[in-house]
Amino acid sequence: MADKPTAVIAEPAAPLRAPAPAAARSPRARSQAWLPFIAAAVLLAAWQILAVVFSLPVYIAPTPAQVARTLVSELPMLMRNFVPTALESLVGFVLGNTIAIVVAVVFVHSKRLEAALYPIAVFVNTIPILAKAPILVLIFGLGMTSKVVIAAFICFFPTLANMVRGLTSVNPQSLELMRVLSASKAEVFWKLRVPSSLPFLFSALKIASTTSVLGAIVGEWIGADLGLGALIIEATHNFRSPLLYATVFVASGWAVVFFAVVSFAERRIVTWKQGETA
Amino acid sequence: MTSLAAAPAVRLDGATVRFTSERGSVTALENVALQVPPGGFISLLGPSGCGKSTLLRLVADLVAPTQGSVTVLGGPPERARLNRELGFVFQDATLLPWRSALENVRLPLEVGPRKRDRTEQRRPEELLRLVGLGGREHALPHELSGGMRQRVAIARALVSEPRILLMDEPFGALDEITRDTLNEELLRIWQETGTTILFVTHSIPEAVFLSQYVLVLATNPGRVRELVECDLPYPRALSVRETPEFMRIASRLRALLQTC
Numbered sequence: 001m002a003d004k005p006t007a008v009i010a011e012p013a014a015p016l017r018a019p020a021p022a023a024a025r026s027p028r029a030r031s032q033a034w035l036p037f038i039a040a041a042v043l044l045a046a047w048q049i050l051a052v053v054f055s056l057p058v059y060i061a062p063t064p065a066q067v068a069r070t071l072v073s074e075l076p077m078l079m080r081n082f083v084p085t086a087l088e089s090l091v092g093f094v095l096g097n098t099i100a101i102v103v104a105v106v107f108v109h110s111k112r113l114e115a116a117l118y119p120i121a122v123f124v125n126t127i128p129i130l131a132k133a134p135i136l137v138l139i140f141g142l143g144m145t146s147k148v149v150i151a152a153f154i155c156f157f158p159t160l161a162n163m164v165r166g167l168t169s170v171n172p173q174s175l176e177l178m179r180v181l182s183a184s185k186a187e188v189f190w191k192l193r194v195p196s197s198l199p200f201l202f203s204a205l206k207i208a209s210t211t212s213v214l215g216a217i218v219g220e221w222i223g224a225d226l227g228l229g230a231l232i233i234e235a236t237h238n239f240r241s242p243l244l245y246a247t248v249f250v251a252s253g254w255a256v257v258f259f260a261v262v263s264f265a266e267r268r269i270v271t272w273k274q275g276e277t278a
Numbered sequence: 279m280t281s282l283a284a285a286p287a288v289r290l291d292g293a294t295v296r297f298t299s300e301r302g303s304v305t306a307l308e309n310v311a312l313q314v315p316p317g318g319f320i321s322l323l324g325p326s327g328c329g330k331s332t333l334l335r336l337v338a339d340l341v342a343p344t345q346g347s348v349t350v351l352g353g354p355p356e357r358a359r360l361n362r363e364l365g366f367v368f369q370d371a372t373l374l375p376w377r378s379a380l381e382n383v384r385l386p387l388e389v390g391p392r393k394r395d396r397t398e399q400r401r402p403e404e405l406l407r408l409v410g411l412g413g414r415e416h417a418l419p420h421e422l423s424g425g426m427r428q429r430v431a432i433a434r435a436l437v438s439e440p441r442i443l444l445m446d447e448p449f450g451a452l453d454e455i456t457r458d459t460l461n462e463e464l465l466r467i468w469q470e471t472g473t474t475i476l477f478v479t480h481s482i483p484e485a486v487f488l489s490q491y492v493l494v495l496a497t498n499p500g501r502v503r504e505l506v507e508c509d510l511p512y513p514r515a516l517s518v519r520e521t522p523e524f525m526r527i528a529s530r531l532r533a534l535l536q537t538c
Contacts, residue, residue: 173372180338180366182359182390191389195376272375273420 059239070242071249078231078250085228086254088144088216092151093208093258100156101201104163108193114164125157129218137222147219147227154215155208162204166197202266209258217251228254286313287442287474288337292346295332305499306332309346312493312502314476316441319468321477321485321492323531325538329500330478334444337476338366351441358442360391365435365473369447371427373419373434379406379426380415383433405433408467425456432464436471445477449484458516461487465514482535483519486510486527494531496538504534 044064050056051063058066071078103121107114124132133150140146170192178188220229228251235244295307307329314320322330335341336348339355350358358364373382383402406415409429419427428448435443449457461484468475479485485492486508496503508527510518518524 171372173368173370174374176340177366177368177372178389179340180359180364181386182362184389187389191385192374195374198376270376272418 059241062242062245066242067245067249071246074243074246078246081226081228081231081247082250082254084144084147084224084226085213085216085220085251088147088219088227089151089212089254089258092148092153092215093155093212095148096152096155096212097159097205097208099152100159100204101163104160104167107160107164108167118164121157121160129154129215133218133222137219142223146222147216147224150219151212151215154211158207158211159201159204162200163197166200167193169200170196199270202262202270205262206259206266209262210255213251213255213258285316286349287316287318287351288312288314288476289349290333290336290346291349293333293336293343293348294345295329295336295341296344307336308499308501310500310502312505314474316474317472318491319475319477319489321479321489322495323479323482323485323492323535324495324500324503325497325535326480327500328495328497328538330495331446332500333495334366334446334476334478337442338364338444362386362390362392362438363441365438365440365443367428367431367435367443367445367448369450371419371424371431373427373430375419378416378418379411379422379430382419382430383437386434386438400437400439402433402437405436406430408436408470409433410463423456425452425460428452428460429463432460432467436467436473439471441474443473443475445475447478447480450480457484462516464488465512469512482528482531486524486531487514487516487519492527492531494534494538503538506531506534 048063048065051061062070103117107118129150132153136149136153137146140149174192174196175188178192183191216227217229217232220227221233224230228247231247232244232251235241235247290310290312293307293310294305297304297306310329310333312333322333324330332341336343337350337355339350339359348355351361351363355364373379374385377385380402383405387402403412403415406412409432411426411429411433414422414426417426419430422430432448435445449460452460464475465488467473477485477488489508492506492508494503494506495501506527510521510523510527
């Protein structure tokens with residue numbers, strides 16, 4: 001005959017502690033945060049060794065050490081060129097996203113306007129930025145304005161598309177709830193649509209934070225006296241490879257900082273879990 | 279006419295709802311006549327597609343009858359809705375995920391026309407305690423279990439002191455233990471507030487345990503099959519489900535449902 005099953009009735013061994021807040025990183029996540037830095041250091045070291053071993057000419061591929069030296073020695077000049085690029089990308093980011101949000105709100109309130117204008121927005125978006133940029137420079141001149149407009153253009157579409165989706169992707173049941181509560185259209189917009197759209201908006205803003213820098217640099221390629229884009233062209237034409245690399249480093253450093261700021265804002269504002277009922 | 283008493287809180291007269299689309303029209307409800315007395319607890323029971331939810335939505339002014347009339351608190355459903363006399367609880371808690379439990383309960387006080395009599399509102403904190411969530415006021419919905427979320431939804435429906443509470447399978451997605459607890463609490467809240475409750479469910483034991491009457495609906499088209507009284511004394515404890523009277527009503531309903 002088979003034995004009867006047995007079970008030990010457990011007493012809690014120690015008082016249960018409150019669970020750690022969800023925001024706190026686990027020790028594992030913290031230790032893994034260093035991995036990309038270690039990987040980057042290994043890659044840089046490999047690059048340095050390969051460049052020295054094969055004695056590559058500086059103008060083809062400078063060593064990381066040469067780039068670092070240039071970064072320090074040319075810092076004032078790099079900063080002089082960094083300021084206009086940073087400004088152009090920042091103003092373009094604000095301008096492009098603001099217009100995109102406003103247009104998205106208009107589209108959500110007028111299906112006819114959306115039907116009329118959305119295909120045109122898609123069409124304009126399919127024109128490569130390298131083709132749009134010269135046209136915009138012709139219209140807005142060689143100053144900072146044309147770069148701001150190019151940066152704004154590049155931010156515009158992803159934010160428009162995401163914001164339209166965000167504002168319309170409200171749970172239908174939440175809309176019924178608002179109807180039972182006899183909420184006005186404005187109340188539905190501010191209390192339901194706007195908060196629901198924030199996760200979508202931030203996905204777009206994170207894309208825009210890096211592409212706005214790209215837009216400013218592309219604009220400077222077409223024609224500018226100052227700016228990281230102008231510096232890239234100049235350094236390339238003069239075979240000043242360490243300066244070229246240093247400029248690229250500053251440009252992507254700015255984009256990373258920009259991205260990090262937007263991500264930080266997202267974490268502070270979008271505190272709820274997505275996919276929850278909205 | 280399926281009549282319960284005079285001066286009804288909800289009254290349907292030959293109410294018919296037809297949904298028309300390109301592929302033809304579907305009759306969700308046909309010629310339904312019903313009167314619910316104030317303070318009554320009526321469950322709507324029937325197979326899928328029998329129009330239980332549609333009946334609830336008629337009362338909530340979420341759909342309009344194609345034929346016949348719907349009267350809520352002596353007037354059109356729209357007036358009851360604008361007077362904030364309706365509370366609605368969905369199967370899904372439908373909480374706003376960016377709002378804490380307390381802020382979700384407060385939502386009905388922030389939107390829509392205000393109740394004329396401001397004293398006819400309950401304090402959100404008090405309501406959270408009533409549904410057993412005191413101390414969790416500041417938790418976000420994703421930090422709460424399904425049962426707790428549904429409790430928040432009930433508190434939210436009660437905050438404007440509605441005279442009619444419409445519940446569309448509110449406990450359908452919950453496990454049985456949570457469901458039992460919430461059933462008992464709902465009865466306690468009903469007796470404390472005196473609200474008229476229309477409760478849609480798929481569960482025979484739930485319907486018998488909670489309600490004074492069970493309205494059995496048949497499908498295709500949705501129509502009234504029978505109104506069954508559950509004459510078990512209140513307050514009811516969960517143990518009432520083991521009594522012969524309970525079993526008798528439940529088996530009566532089960533037999534009825536087989537003919538729907």
